[in-house]
Amino acid sequence: MTQVKSLADLRRIKENLQGKMSLREKSNDPESLVQIRVAMATCGIASGAKQVMEFFIEELDKRNIQAVITQTGCMGYCFAEPTVEITLPGQAPVVYGYVNEKKADDIIEKYIKNGELVEGIIPVNYETVQK
Amino acid sequence: MKDISMHIMDIAQNSITAGAGLLEIIINEDIDNDAYTVIIKDNGKGMPEELLKKVTDPFTTTRTTRRIGLGLPLLKQNVERTGGTFSIESKEGAGTTVEASFVMMHPDRLPIGDIAGTIVLLTSANPELTIIYRHSTNTGDYEYNTTEINSTLDGISITEPSVIRFLKEVIDENLQSIGISR
Numbered sequence: 001m002t003q004v005k006s007l008a009d010l011r012r013i014k015e016n017l018q019g020k021m022s023l024r025e026k027s028n029d030p031e032s033l034v035q036i037r038v039a040m041a042t043c044g045i046a047s048g049a050k051q052v053m054e055f056f057i058e059e060l061d062k063r064n065i066q067a068v069i070t071q072t073g074c075m076g077y078c079f080a081e082p083t084v085e086i087t088l089p090g091q092a093p094v095v096y097g098y099v100n101e102k103k104a105d106d107i108i109e110k111y112i113k114n115g116e117l118v119e120g121i122i123p124v125n126y127e128t129v130q131k
Numbered sequence: 132m133k134d135i136s137m138h139i140m141d142i143a144q145n146s147i148t149a150g151a152g153l154l155e156i157i158i159n160e161d162i163d164n165d166a167y168t169v170i171i172k173d174n175g176k177g178m179p180e181e182l183l184k185k186v187t188d189p190f191t192t193t194r195t196t197r198r199i200g201l202g203l204p205l206l207k208q209n210v211e212r213t214g215g216t217f218s219i220e221s222k223e224g225a226g227t228t229v230e231a232s233f234v235m236m237h238p239d240r241l242p243i244g245d246i247a248g249t250i251v252l253l254t255s256a257n258p259e260l261t262i263i264y265r266h267s268t269n270t271g272d273y274e275y276n277t278t279e280i281n282s283t284l285d286g287i288s289i290t291e292p293s294v295i296r297f298l299k300e301v302i303d304e305n306l307q308s309i310g311i312s313r
Contacts, residue, residue, distance in 0.1 A: 004308050005301045010283050013297050017287050040144055040256075042202040045137050050245075053252055061292035069290075071256040073148055 034067040034112055035087040041074035047081035055101050059108055077122055095122040132205055134244025141202045142171045142229055143253055149175025153261045160268040167235040174226040183221050206231055213237035247302035255295050271309035
């Protein structure tokens with residue numbers, strides 16, 4: 001029977017990453033990174049926000065884009081869930097609604113990579129729940 | 132909410148909004164007493180008694196964008212339709228504990244779902260939050276603790292995708308070894 005993975009195996013991953021880290025320029029300033037906030041309240045979760053967030057984490061890593069991906073409460077656009085707020089460095093946040101994996105792929109390829117706006121933007125007069 | 136892991140994500144979001152630094156998720160599968168108990172405990176800001184009394188009313192919410200909140204009422208409903216019990220305790224300045232005890236073998240008891248995915252997403256999105264997740268069955272226990280993980284990582288961010296991917300595998304394999312499968 002194969003051994004169940006444990007934290008001891010994590011050391012290997014850590015060493016691997018430390019090697020890569022020195023190559024990749026270390027950016028500790030979140031302002032200089034793409035920031036993604038996935039609305040993860042009851043409405044978002046019920047519409048598949050979890051899968052969308054997993055997709056962003058996986059795909060941005062594969063496509064070698066450094067980003068800060070976090071979750072937030074309900075933005076008040078329950079009808080358009082899952083909603084995702086994207087902030088490109090130095091720009092105003094943009095909120096996209098009805099984000100599924102296909103839309104998320106579009107957002108990465110067009111908006112995050114090239115700054116080209118994608119269909120499905122929710123007008124800017126929203127307020128997020130303050131944490 | 133299709134499964135318990137989604138309810139947990141939802142209730143945990145309340146804890147995060149309440150400014151918790153510690154989040155404990157405890158699942159106990161007690162087949163002998165036919166009880167499947169989920170406890171979500173935080174050390175956030177808690178809530179006053181008046182709010183606590185009406186918190187499972189769908190027309191109550193702390194949110195400012197809308198006047199309704201369905202997270203806790205939905206969980207309560209799902210627990211109660213198995214014949215189980217739901218309780219919530221809270222103390223201002225100390226934290227909140229939600230306990231949902233399903234009747235384990237009832238046909239309406241939700242499946243656990245992708246609990247590993249929920250735990251690692253919470254970890255990834257809230258690196259400052261200490262998360263403890265304990266899961267027990269009659270064949271064994273598993274504990275996940277971000278403090279322990281962070282000390283092993285020794286400076287490498289817990290939000291690194293390869294770390295998250297690994298942690299998900301660790302949880303899934305450990306849960307399988309104590310007899311839990313999705």
